[in-house]
Amino acid sequence: MFDIDNLKFDEKGLIPAIVVDSVSKKVLTLAYMNRESLRISIEKGLTCFWSRSRQGLWLKGETSGNYQHIVSITTDCDADALVVTVEPEGPACHKGAFSCFNDTVYESDSLSEFSLEGLLELIRDRKTEKKEGSYTTYLFEKGLDKILKKVGEESTEVIIAAKDNDKKETIYEIADLTYHIMVLMVEAGISIEDIHKELASRHVIDKKIKQEKMASDSD
Numbered sequence: 001m002f003d004i005d006n007l008k009f010d011e012k013g014l015i016p017a018i019v020v021d022s023v024s025k026k027v028l029t030l031a032y033m034n035r036e037s038l039r040i041s042i043e044k045g046l047t048c049f050w051s052r053s054r055q056g057l058w059l060k061g062e063t064s065g066n067y068q069h070i071v072s073i074t075t076d077c078d079a080d081a082l083v084v085t086v087e088p089e090g091p092a093c094h095k096g097a098f099s100c101f102n103d104t105v106y107e108s109d110s111l112s113e114f115s116l117e118g119l120l121e122l123i124r125d126r127k128t129e130k131k132e133g134s135y136t137t138y139l140f141e142k143g144l145d146k147i148l149k150k151v152g153e154e155s156t157e158v159i160i161a162a163k164d165n166d167k168k169e170t171i172y173e174i175a176d177l178t179y180h181i182m183v184l185m186v187e188a189g190i191s192i193e194d195i196h197k198e199l200a201s202r203h204v205i206d207k208k209i210k211q212e213k214m215a216s217d218s219d
Contacts, residue, residue: 004038008080014050017082019092021099022071023196024117028092029100031060033082038073045070047084066090116182116192123186139183147187150180 009015014032021028031049033041037057040048044059047068051058061067068086075082093100126136139147154177161169185191 002075002079004035004042006079007038007075007082008078009034010080014052015080015082017047017049017084019047019068019084019086022085022087023193024115026099026117027101028068028086028088028098038082041070041073041084047086060092061089064090066092068092119179120182120186120192123182127186136183139180140187144187147180147184151177151184154180 007015013034015034015038017031017033019028019031020026031047032052033048034050037048037050040057040059047060047070049058049060050056067089068084069089071085071087073082073084088098091098093102123136126134127140130137130141139150154173157173158170158177161173185195
């Protein structure tokens, strides 16, 4: 475990803290901490910053209710910057946006950023703003039974490809299955965060079972 006494605060006693969402990995905001706000953050498990404009401590969410529950805090190789991974209760931006970083300054024409969250958002758009000729819109128009039928068909395709030990085809079919499951998620009102939380809870249970097994084996 890194000793926080070895962190390098600047001449004003501050260190930049990049806050990242634990699920989407999206950067939420850039703020600053001093030794006291870092101590409070670790003690409470909630982000606490030093407000340069107000010249005082600022517990995120204290007035808005948009608390940020800390998952982890890591420092860089020079120990002069922090990445704070959090589970946010609400928007990070004071303007009400999920993240403070929304305005694109530059975007490559040849390289594009892909994320499951971005794909899910696109699928949501096809449900609310129907696009003619869109297969996704077609699935939503046909309804739940059609979506479930496709999930079943794609599950079978994954099994067949995996049984044939065809890695390339298995990847292709898993991608198809993932897409149709995401369509089902949108239809059912399920978010990636819902799935993340469920898997995280199982991880805790699994870890507890392993610890209990190790304890019984040592008896």
